Amino acid sequence: MNKERELCNQSEPLTDVLWDRTGETIRWACAGLGYPPDSLRVFMSLAIFWQGKLVGALLFHDGYAQKDVWWTIYTTNKRWCQRRLLRKMFQVAFCDLKCHRIGILVQADNEKSLKLVRGLGFVQEGILRQLGENKEDCFVFSMLKSECRYL
Secondary structure: OOHHHHHHOOOOOOOEEEEOOOOHHHHHHHHHHOOOOOOOOEEEEEEEEEOOEEEEEEEEEEEEOOOEEEEEEEEOOHHHOOHHHHHHHHHHHHHHOOOOEEEEEEEOOOHHHHHHHHHHOOEEEEEEOOOOOOOOOEEEEEEEHHHOOOO
């Protein structure tokens, strides 16, 4: 079984995936992550619902002149990771926003997130030493449009 299927193959579909125009998803995700709501400079967010309950958020932030975008993913339910949502996420970044690169930071001790981003096909580019709140190292990952298998 390939890594993406192992990570994202769920039998039950998501209830809904919506663009958040109110900022509620940003506030919810930042609270869950322990970040101030304005710290990431989010310019758009995707709200992920499971059985009518908000269970996940994809935050788009720090884009650079239609060349790249940074993602922050927060979830309270691992069932968020489904093929149709992945296609939507990557299409927005690479096709709608016309970016050629997506970046993600992951704390070096966050094994679940490291497994997820590697399984999705992100490539580790480097380490930002002691960047985390408690001086944890963070890994920098990216994916180029040409590397994306979800388009």
